[in-house]
Amino acid sequence: MKKYIGLLLLFVLTFNNLFSQDGGLNEPVTWETSVEKINDKEYFLVFKAQIEDKWHLYSQYNPDGASLPIEFDSEQKDSLFTFVGKALESETHKAFSETWEKEETFFSKNATLKQRIKLLKDVTKVEATIYGQVCKESCIQVEHTGKFDLSKATTVTEMKASNDEPKEEKKGLWTLFILSFFAGFAALLTPCVFPMIPMTVSFFTKQSKNRAQGIRNAIIYGLAIIVLYVLLGVFVSAVFGADALNELSTNPWFNLVFFIILIIFAVSFLGAFEIMLPNSWANKVDSQADRGGIIGILFMALALAIVSFSCTGPIVGSALVAAASQGEFIAPILSMLGFSLAIALPFALFAAFPGWLNSLPKSGGWLNTVKVVLGFLELALAFKFLSNADMAWETHWIDREVFLAIWIAVFGTLAFYLFGKIQLPHDSPLKHLSVGRLLLGILSLTFVIYLLPGMWGAPLKLISGLPPSISKYSESPYGVGYQKLGSGIGSVSHKDLPEGAHLMKPNDIISFEDYDIGLAYAKKVGKPVLLDFTGNNCANCRRMEENVWPDESILPILKNEVVLISLYIDDKKPLPKEQRYVSKETGKKIKTYGNKWSDFQITKYKANAQPYYVLIDHDENNLNKFAKYDPDIELYHNWLKDGIAAFKNK
Numbered sequence: 001m002k003k004y005i006g007l008l009l010l011f012v013l014t015f016n017n018l019f020s021q022d023g024g025l026n027e028p029v030t031w032e033t034s035v036e037k038i039n040d041k042e043y044f045l046v047f048k049a050q051i052e053d054k055w056h057l058y059s060q061y062n063p064d065g066a067s068l069p070i071e072f073d074s075e076q077k078d079s080l081f082t083f084v085g086k087a088l089e090s091e092t093h094k095a096f097s098e099t100w101e102k103e104e105t106f107f108s109k110n111a112t113l114k115q116r117i118k119l120l121k122d123v124t125k126v127e128a129t130i131y132g133q134v135c136k137e138s139c140i141q142v143e144h145t146g147k148f149d150l151s152k153a154t155t156v157t158e159m160k161a162s163n164d165e166p167k168e169e170k171k172g173l174w175t176l177f178i179l180s181f182f183a184g185f186a187a188l189l190t191p192c193v194f195p196m197i198p199m200t201v202s203f204f205t206k207q208s209k210n211r212a213q214g215i216r217n218a219i220i221y222g223l224a225i226i227v228l229y230v231l232l233g234v235f236v237s238a239v240f241g242a243d244a245l246n247e248l249s250t251n252p253w254f255n256l257v258f259f260i261i262l263i264i265f266a267v268s269f270l271g272a273f274e275i276m277l278p279n280s281w282a283n284k285v286d287s288q289a290d291r292g293g294i295i296g297i298l299f300m301a302l303a304l305a306i307v308s309f310s311c312t313g314p315i316v317g318s319a320l321v322a323a324a325s326q327g328e329f330i331a332p333i334l335s336m337l338g339f340s341l342a343i344a345l346p347f348a349l350f351a352a353f354p355g356w357l358n359s360l361p362k363s364g365g366w367l368n369t370v371k372v373v374l375g376f377l378e379l380a381l382a383f384k385f386l387s388n389a390d391m392a393w394e395t396h397w398i399d400r401e402v403f404l405a406i407w408i409a410v411f412g413t414l415a416f417y418l419f420g421k422i423q424l425p426h427d428s429p430l431k432h433l434s435v436g437r438l439l440l441g442i443l444s445l446t447f448v449i450y451l452l453p454g455m456w457g458a459p460l461k462l463i464s465g466l467p468p469s470i471s472k473y474s475e476s477p478y479g480v481g482y483q484k485l486g487s488g489i490g491s492v493s494h495k496d497l498p499e500g501a502h503l504m505k506p507n508d509i510i511s512f513e514d515y516d517i518g519l520a521y522a523k524k525v526g527k528p529v530l531l532d533f534t535g536n537n538c539a540n541c542r543r544m545e546e547n548v549w550p551d552e553s554i555l556p557i558l559k560n561e562v563v564l565i566s567l568y569i570d571d572k573k574p575l576p577k578e579q580r581y582v583s584k585e586t587g588k589k590i591k592t593y594g595n596k597w598s599d600f601q602i603t604k605y606k607a608n609a610q611p612y613y614v615l616i617d618h619d620e621n622n623l624n625k626f627a628k629y630d631p632d633i634e635l636y637h638n639w640l641k642d643g644i645a646a647f648k649n650k
Contacts, residue, residue: 028052033146037153056106068133087115177338184342222348233336252389262382269375271425400474415444518565528647533612540629567597615643
């Protein structure tokens with residue numbers, strides 16, 4: 001659920017669940033595949049899974065930050081065919097995970113998934129791979145490559161999609177709707193829209209013969225506003241489509257273009273210029289509004305949209321950008337529904353009950369202040385899109401510190417503006433600070449103070465997912481001005497690293513990710529090898545690294561007495577073509593480095609679980625029994641010492 005307006009962007013993906021991972025060779029899932037024909041260009045690739053008792057296979061719609069969801073891929077994608085949307089799923093179940101503190105979505109005993117494809121070429125045979133994760137007391141990553149003969153496709157059978165899909169989608173889409181509603185409310189408080197409320201009420205009061213007719217006309221007017229903006233959302237969805245929206249949301253050029261658009265919007269809101277539609281449009285529409293009746297009311301709604309465009313246009317654009325980022329066909333439509341509802345309701349209510357006008361605050365300079373504040377927010381959010389493009393290209397122009405510095409400058413300037421220290425072109429003279437302006441200024445200044453420690457490595461959990469990652473996209477992952485204060489145990493700088501090694505942060509343990517290079521180094525320095533079968537998405541692996549390894553009894557051993565080789569079984573980097581092969585043990589195609597290390601673990605150690613630790617000598621013989629996930633520090637310390645003693649005895 002990945003990119004909304006304002007405060008909502010959650011972008012942290014952590015997968016894997018449950019406890020120790022000590023599985024054996026046999027996978028608890030068996031697969032069958034078939035193909036169903038929709039038309040001459042579209043087919044369903046059907047994957048059916050039989051799942052062993054008490055094991056769970058996780059749905060495509062499992063929430064972010066929980067166990068690894070199912071995904072599909074193919075080497076033939078975009079050359080022979082494309083995937084169309086998400087796969088249909090058979091019935092799933094839900095249960096609360098204490099590990100992730102989230103409700104997870106999974107299959108039990110069996111699962112059927114139908115992935116729709118659209119052919120790009122006239123072919124009769126295609127291949128696709130399904131990736132997933134199954135868990136019981138342990139978690140195992142599974143995959144299956146299906147070979148499909150399209151000439152033998154059967155007729156499409158009906159299958160009810162999983163009930164979990166709508167629930168997961170609704171959760172994200174409802175959040176989008178609510179945020180778009182608040183965006184519409186913000187637009188209502190701008191100088192282009194707010195003063196039109198009494199004008200509209202006056203029109204309906206004069207045109208309506210009685211109270212009932214006035215209420216009816218007000219309802220029609222409100223509905224007309226909603227229809228106009230929803231049609232705009234329909235247009236965006238129809239032009240781009242869900243697949244294109246999904247691709248655009250992760251495309252660096254898309255993010256760069258909208259960075260520029262949001263900068264233009266922000267500068268407009270700050271008062272440099274106004275984005276307006278041609279006056280001739282407003283004049284023609286306004287003349288039609290005088291016709292009276294339903295037609296006149298509809299043209300009044302259109303006139304409102306045109307006249308207020310200089311204020312609503314940037315907000316509408318931002319809402320549509322956020323909606324497009326969802327990659328869902330319905331998202332722009334729902335976004336415009338929420339936005340227009342916030343605008344339409346006050347107009348309709350005040351037109352129906354004109355006496356309420358007396359409770360409205362008078363127009364004045366505060367309306368321009370609202371517009372300027374929105375401009376600052378647009379300016380800050382623009383750099384999120386620039387950051388997305390920067391990370392996609394890996395140019396490191398907008399590292400975490402640069403991003404935070406920009407936000408500190410933007411919100412700091414906003415605080416100065418609210419305190420009256422800065423005046424912009426359309427501001428009225430400020431004789432005194434209102435309570436609301438003072439409180440908003442204090443809030444902005446507080447936010448700036450909160451951001452400052454982030455420059456020195458503070459995690460800034462309140463805005464997690466908005467700035468770039470501190471571990472992978474930071475100039476100073478240890479914090480600006482950091483100096484190592486440790487005991488000097490195995491301290492090493494990046495200059496002193498052996499070839500092919502890297503430092504595991506933040507404990508600076510030397511680690512290799514290539515078995516042969518790490519083994520050669522161990523022979524050179526005369527130390528035993530600690531094989532660490534791990535995964536980027538392995539939660540228990542991170543628990544060992546964060547809770548056990550830093551202990552004062554363990555860390556010196558890892559730094560000084562062993563050579564650590566971490567083999568990531570979910571590393572998706574492709575192997576060079578000349579190094580790819582078919583596993584003799586499993587019959588699977590070994591195409592990535594993760595496939596290679598997983599196959600190595602299965603073939604040599606008859607296990608496919610993570611974390612899985614093995615101490616070996618230079619002849620690749622085990623020094624003691626393997627170790628698995630266990631947070632008992634003393635137990636892990638004794639296991640390490642036992643293996644090292646065996647190595648020394650040899």
